[in-house]
Amino acid sequence: MSTQHTGSPLAAPAEHAFDVSDPVTDAATDASSAAARDSAAAPTTSARSGWIPGTSAIRFGGDYNPEQWPRETWLEDIELMREAGVNLVSVGIFSWALIEPREGEYDFSFLDEVLDLLAGAGIDVDLGTPTTVPPAWFWKKYPQSRPVTREGVTLGFGSRGLVSPSSPEYRAASVAVASALAERYGSHPAVVLWHVHNEYGAPIGESYDDYSVLGFRRWLQDRYGSLEQLNSAWGTSFWGQRYGEWDEIDAPRQSASISNPAQRLDFKRFSSDALLACFIGERDAIRRHAPQPITTNFMATSCPSVDYWTWAREVDIVSNDHYLTAERDDNHVMLAMDADFTRSLAGGRPWILMEHSTSAVNWQPRNIAKRSGELARNSLSHVARGSDAVLFFQFRASRFGAEKFHSAMLPHAGTSSRTWREVVQLGSLLGAASSLRGSRVEASVAIVWSTESFWAQDLEWRPSVDLAHRERMEAFYTALWNLGVTVDYVHPSADLSGYAVVFAPSLYLLDDEGSSNLRGYVAGGGTLAVSYFSGIVSSNDDVPAGAYPGQLREVLGLSIEEFLPLKSGDTVGLSGATDAAWTGSVWSDAIVLEGATAVSSYVDGPAAGQPAITVNDSGDGSAWYLSTRLDGADLEGFVVDVLTSAGVAVQPPVVGLERVTRVADDGTRYTVVINHAETSASVGIEGTDLATGEPVAADAVVAGGAVRIIRESRH
Numbered sequence: 101m102s103t104q105h106t107g108s109p110l111a112a113p114a115e116h117a118f119d120v121s122d123p124v125t126d127a128a129t130d131a132s133s134a135a136a137r138d139s140a141a142a143p144t145t146s147a148r149s150g151w152i153p154g155t156s157a158i159r160f161g162g163d164y165n166p167e168q169w170p171r172e173t174w175l176e177d178i179e180l181m182r183e184a185g186v187n188l189v190s191v192g193i194f195s196w197a198l199i200e201p202r203e204g205e206y207d208f209s210f211l212d213e214v215l216d217l218l219a220g221a222g223i224d225v226d227l228g229t230p231t232t233v234p235p236a237w238f239w240k241k242y243p244q245s246r247p248v249t250r251e252g253v254t255l256g257f258g259s260r261g262l263v264s265p266s267s268p269e270y271r272a273a274s275v276a277v278a279s280a281l282a283e284r285y286g287s288h289p290a291v292v293l294w295h296v297h298n299e300y301g302a303p304i305g306e307s308y309d310d311y312s313v314l315g316f317r318r319w320l321q322d323r324y325g326s327l328e329q330l331n332s333a334w335g336t337s338f339w340g341q342r343y344g345e346w347d348e349i350d351a352p353r354q355s356a357s358i359s360n361p362a363q364r365l366d367f368k369r370f371s372s373d374a375l376l377a378c379f380i381g382e383r384d385a386i387r388r389h390a391p392q393p394i395t396t397n398f399m400a401t402s403c404p405s406v407d408y409w410t411w412a413r414e415v416d417i418v419s420n421d422h423y424l425t426a427e428r429d430d431n432h433v434m435l436a437m438d439a440d441f442t443r444s445l446a447g448g449r450p451w452i453l454m455e456h457s458t459s460a461v462n463w464q465p466r467n468i469a470k471r472s473g474e475l476a477r478n479s480l481s482h483v484a485r486g487s488d489a490v491l492f493f494q495f496r497a498s499r500f501g502a503e504k505f506h507s508a509m510l511p512h513a514g515t516s517s518r519t520w521r522e523v524v525q526l527g528s529l530l531g532a533a534s535s536l537r538g539s540r541v542e543a544s545v546a547i548v549w550s551t552e553s554f555w556a557q558d559l560e561w562r563p564s565v566d567l568a569h570r571e572r573m574e575a576f577y578t579a580l581w582n583l584g585v586t587v588d589y590v591h592p593s594a595d596l597s598g599y600a601v602v603f604a605p606s607l608y609l610l611d612d613e614g615s616s617n618l619r620g621y622v623a624g625g626g627t628l629a630v631s632y633f634s635g636i637v638s639s640n641d642d643v644p645a646g647a648y649p650g651q652l653r654e655v656l657g658l659s660i661e662e663f664l665p666l667k668s669g670d671t672v673g674l675s676g677a678t679d680a681a682w683t684g685s686v687w688s689d690a691i692v693l694e695g696a697t698a699v700s701s702y703v704d705g706p707a708a709g710q711p712a713i714t715v716n717d718s719g720d721g722s723a724w725y726l727s728t729r730l731d732g733a734d735l736e737g738f739v740v741d742v743l744t745s746a747g748v749a750v751q752p753p754v755v756g757l758e759r760v761t762r763v764a765d766d767g768t769r770y771t772v773v774i775n776h777a778e779t780s781a782s783v784g785i786e787g788t789d790l791a792t793g794e795p796v797a798a799d800a801v802v803a804g805g806a807v808r809i810i811r812e813s814r815h
Contacts, residue, residue, distance in 0.1 A: 148393045148416045151450055151488070154224055154292050155187055157534040159489030160527050161223070162509055163455065164189035166214050167198055168498055174214060177496055178221045180510060184520075185527030188224045189495060190454070191215070193298050194260070196230035196277060203237060203273075206280050219290035226395075226454075227291045229281060229382050231274040232298040233260050242269040247307040251354045254309075259502075262297075262304040265374040266315035271381055278382040279389065286390030294394040295454075296382045299421060305405025306371045308351045317346050319370045333640045334362040358560045362640045368555045372407045380414060395419045397454040400442045401434075404558075407551040409591045412445040419452035421493075423461055424478065426468035430578065432776050435481055436758065437577045441549060443486035444589035448540050450488035453479075458492055458519050459507035467505065473805040475522045476529065477774050480807045483530075484760035484772035485586075488537045490530060533790045533809045536770040539762035541586060544748060546599045547576060549589040553609035556641045557633075564665040566686045569606040572631050572729070576605040579736045584753045585743070586760055596621040600746045603739075607634040609641065610651040619655045623719030627746035629739075630656060632687045632727050633663075647692075655723045657696030657716030664688040664706040672705035672728060674712045682737065684712065684728030691727060699724075699741075713738070715745075757781050757802075761812075769812040778804040787812040 152159060161181070166174050181189070192199070192211060200206055218225055239246065239257040245267035247255045263270045278296070285291050306312075324330040327343055336342040341360055343349055352359040352367050383394050393416035398408055400420050412418055420442040424431040442451055458475050460467040470478070479490045497508035509523045554569040580587055580603075588599070592614030596602055602621065607630065610618075615635070622628050635652030637643055644650030647659035665687050666672065674682040676699065688707040696716035702708050707727075714725045724742055743750055756777030762770045770790075773783045780801040787810040789796050802808045 148391065150393075151417065151538075152188070152224070152226075152293050152393065152452075156537065157187060158483070158530045158537050159188045159452070159491070160184075160530050161186040161188040161495070162190070162492035163193065163494035164191050164496075165194065165494060165498070166191070167195055167210060168500075169496065171213075173496075174217060177510070178217055178223065180515065181223055181495065182221060184509065184524045185531050186223060186495070186509075188226055188292070188489065188491065189218065190226040190228055190295055190491065191218075192230055192281070193228035193295065194230060194233050195228075196233055197235040199230060199281070200235065200277055201237075203241065204276075206277075208284055211285070215285065215288055215290045219288070223290070224292040225288075225290040226293040226295045227281065227285055228295040229274070229278040229297060229386075231277065231296075231378075231382065232262065234263055234270065234273065238270075238273060239263070242267070244310065245269050246309065247304050248309040248312075250306065250308055250352075252308070255304075259303075260298075261302070262300070262375075262378070264307045264309045264311050265304070265371070265378050266307070266309070266311040268311070271378060274378060275381045275385045279385040282386040282389035286386075286392075291390070291392055293392055293417070294383075294386050294390060295419075296379055296386070296394060296396040299397055299399055299403070300375045300379060301372075301403045301405040302399060305375075305403075306367065308353055312371075312374070313349075313351050315374060316351055316367060316370050317349055319373065320349065320366065321346065323366070333642075334360055334366075335640070335642060336360070361556065361559050361561075362642070364559055365552070365556050365641050368405070369407070369552070371405060372410070372551075375406060376411055376414065379411070383414070393417050395452065395454075397421045398442065398445065400445065401438045404551075404554065408445050409549075409551065412447075417452060418442060418446035418449075419454040419489075421455035422453065422482070423455075423457055426460065426464055426470075427466055432477065432481065432758070432774075433578050433581050434574065435478060436485060436581055437574070439482045439485035439487065440577075440587055441589045443541060444549075446486070448486070448588075450538060450540075451486055452489040452491070453482045453487040454489075454491050455493040456482070456491075457507050458509055458511070458523060460505075461507070462503050462505040469507075471805075472518065472522075473807075475519070476526050476807050477776065477805070479526055480529075480772055480809070481758060481760075481774055483533070483536075484541075484758070484762070484774065486541050486762070490526070529791050529807075529809070533770075535790065535811070536762055536764070536809070539764040539768070539770055541760065541762050543586045543588040544598075544600045545580065545585050545743070546588045546590045546596065546602045547573070547580075548592055548602060548604040548607055549573070550592050550607060550609065550614070552639075553592075553607055556637065557606065557608035559641075563633075563663045564686065566665070566668075566729075567608075567633055569608070572605040575729075575731060575735060576603050576631070576739070579739045581758075582736060582753055583739065583743075583750050584757075584759060585748075585750065593617050596626060597624065599626065600748050601627045601629065601743055603629045603631075603742075604634055605631045607652075609637050609639065610635050611639040612651075615651040615655075618652070619718070622655050622721035622723050625720035627722050627724070627742060628655065629724040629726070629742045632689065632729070648689075652723075653694070655716070655718055656714065656725045657718065657723070658694050658711070658714055658725060659692045660689045660727075661692060662690040664690055666705065670705070672707070672712075673703035674700045674728070675703050676700045682730055682734040684730055684734075686729040687727070688712070689727040691725075696723075696725070702728075754781050759784070767814075771810050771812060773802045773808045773810065775802045775804055775806055780804055783808060783810065785810050785812055 635649035696714040698711035700713040
């Protein structure tokens with residue numbers, strides 16, 4: 101069915117006259133304030149569920165793209181979905197050109213039929229808004245909305261991804277199509293969830309087009325209020341960068357040398373807010389017509405352009421896409437890290453694994469196929485860490501286009517393939533394990549995650565090229581995973597009172613609120629462990645007065661007179677920490693103790709004889725500082741020392757064994773045991789195997805490469 105809307109739904113004419121002197125009144129307004137206004141103006145509907153309505157089973161399925169196939173294939177696919185136990189599919193994510201073939205003209209015929217067929221088969225739908233791929237007509241009619249790279253290259257049509265997120269034409273068009281979909285399908289029996297856009301921030305995280313420049317100026321006005329405050333915050337007295345008029349401010353484009361780092365940081369903040377305003381616009385349009393919960397798929401630890409702490413407050417349910425880096429031997433550890441961060445964004449509530457792969461992807465340098473059993477191990481690791489939905493990209497493998505070599509639930513080889521058999525087996529296992537749905541993961545240890553700090557730390561001209569934030573975040577998480585310790589992630593300003601230990605592996609930027617929060621946590625009895633190059637700057641990438649680390653100097657009980665980075669390949673020895681000597685690399689500090697005690701000192705190197713590891717008692721708690729890079733067993737030794745000092749018991753780990761417990765409201769404990777090794781291992785738990793219903797003794801084993809889900813016995 102087609103419906104013709106008279107007149108354009110878009111906010112600006114095709115030929116837009118840019119007025120760079122008037123950012124206040126231009127249509128491209130501040131993203132964050134516009135988002136707040138839109139949210140406040142949206143009418144409230146009935147309270148949305150914190151979970152997907154309908155079945156009490158764990159959700160299982162994936163992206164479904166029926167527009168790529170004839171109708172007879174739809175019927176075959178639906179029968180196969182039922183065979184596999186699929187109960188949720190995402191539909192419509194890339195279908196804007198079909199739904200709105202011409203501006204203002206909507207054709208819902210294909211969606212009408214597909215949704216009716218799925219509803220008749222008892223398969224629920226996560227209905228996507230198709231705004232990740234504006235149609236060719238949009239690109240043709242509104243060329244001023246095309247995204248521009250930092251180097252000044254204007255990007256064109258032919259791929260996936262957003263146009264300029266600050267484009268008023270795009271925002272109006274995306275809201276219009278989302279509203280039309282919600283008005284038509286808000287009461288459809290198949291629709292249980294709304295899926296706005298797809299992977300905001302990838303591949304377009306920042307755009308340097310004229311609309312974005314205008315929006316950035318307005319965002320800065322709202323943030324600073326006056327040019328005097330902006331000049332002060334940005335330190336524009338350095339290199340003669342002072343601004344006298346708002347229209348002198350540009351986006352931080354590629355320049356002769358490095359751009360002002362405070363300006364770069366603010367543009368990243370603005371860009372995340374601009375994308376969020378796009379989401380909020382569509383979300384609120386849907387809310388006017390549809391009662392179902394609304395989400396958008398995050399890319400938790402792998403999307404550096406979006407601050408998910410802010411975004412998580414705006415979705416009804418947190419959902420995430422995760423894809424292994426296939427060539428990494430520790431990719432299962434990085435999977436767990438991503439899942440733990442996603443659960444933390446969800447505030448511990450159940451979340452959706454919206455996408456992952458059954459086997460190889462198509463976009464890595466070498467797309468390694470998953471081994472037998474790896475599909476289940478990957479899926480159940482997400483479930484162990486709080487996901488109550490396991491979905492894949494995609495159901496049927498595409499025969500054409502950029503992702504034709506990407507794995508799917510139903511691969512090109514069809515139902516005779518190992519992948520299909522493992523998909524069916526996983527569906528059966530998830531069905532048997534549905535009683536754990538709604539239970540939560542408990543953690544007494546946390547890691548600080550600050551996206552703003554990462555943005556700032558990874559800019560140019562830092563004291564060493566070896567200071568990228570991700571390396572230490574991965575190293576500390578890996579040490580804790582190897583020790584069998586389940587962790588939450590926390591924002592620097594979050595309530596930390598429930599954690600015995602908080603690690604800050606990479607916290608270069610720390611504002612006054614975060615600094616005060618960490619001091620209060622330690623004073624109240626918590627144990628804080630900080631790694632090097634943390635607490636160095638405040639919110640505008642500015643160094644506080646006095647010695648490093650200004651924002652953490654008081655709680656750590658020390659000052660740093662000078663950074664002493666090491667040459668490539670150089671190492672330093674540490675003594676006094678344990679019976680075995682530890683070896684550091686990359687970094688050292690010239691530390692002056694101001695109340696802290698040296699736990700270990702440097703044997704050699706530029707800081708020879710000076711403290712290397714310190715601990716400071718503050719109030720009822722303590723704060724540790726590690727001033728060099730430890731790796732492997734040495735880092736695990738440091739982590740054990742910190743945990744032990746806080747009374748956190750660490751059991752002897754079993755290599756390759758992942759064991760995570762979820763606890764239901766009635767106290768029932770479910771432990772997922774995943775064996776990533778090739779040899780069998782003891783489960784160490786008494787209870788009932790949910791897959792078989794059989795009792796499990798503590799000395800029972802989980803085979804190499806296998807998974808067991810156990811409902812623990814109550815004693």
